[in-house]
Amino acid sequence: MPRQDSFSYTVQARSEPRVALRWLADLTCQGELHPLIVRVRQEPPRPGALASWTVTDRLAWGPFRFPASYAVDTLEMSARSLVMRARQWPATTVLNRTTIEAEADGLVRIDVEITLSAPAPLFRYAFRQARAAHLVLAARLGPALPAGPAEGQ
Numbered sequence: 001m002p003r004q005d006s007f008s009y010t011v012q013a014r015s016e017p018r019v020a021l022r023w024l025a026d027l028t029c030q031g032e033l034h035p036l037i038v039r040v041r042q043e044p045p046r047p048g049a050l051a052s053w054t055v056t057d058r059l060a061w062g063p064f065r066f067p068a069s070y071a072v073d074t075l076e077m078s079a080r081s082l083v084m085r086a087r088q089w090p091a092t093t094v095l096n097r098t099t100i101e102a103e104a105d106g107l108v109r110i111d112v113e114i115t116l117s118a119p120a121p122l123f124r125y126a127f128r129q130a131r132a133a134h135l136v137l138a139a140r141l142g143p144a145l146p147a148g149p150a151e152g153q
Contacts, residue, residue: 005123015106054071
């Protein structure tokens with residue numbers, strides 16, 4: 001029987017909403033900041049996806065280190081929000097809902113809600129790893145976001 005739980009975080013950064021959204025939607029950018037990711041490969045969009053990637057993490061279980069690959073799809077993207085889903089065997093899913101709002105003085109507020117679902121025997125480990133990794137990502141995100149217009153705009 002699968003278990004599910006969520007966590008959320010908020011980041012403020014000096015950026016424009018459209019720049020921040022475009023940057024967050026490109027997993028190759030986040031791959032440089034996420035503490036577990038060792039490789040991001042963009043794929044042709046899978047059915048129902050706007051964009052798709054295969055991501056490889058390096059996980060630890062006690063003294064053991066091992067790679068784990070998973071599929072990530074962008075499901076929705078609007079001017080102020082992004083929904084991505086990661087799927088990994090066995091029956092583990094991470095749903096990332098991100099919203100971006102302009103604030104005063106050239107800041108943006110990025111609100112992220114992560115919902116993880118996994119088989120009960122794996123849930124505690126997967127949830128703990130996801131939350132720890134995303135909190136490190138959140139701490140690194142603000143200073144890393146580009147402040148000016150996105151390339152090509």
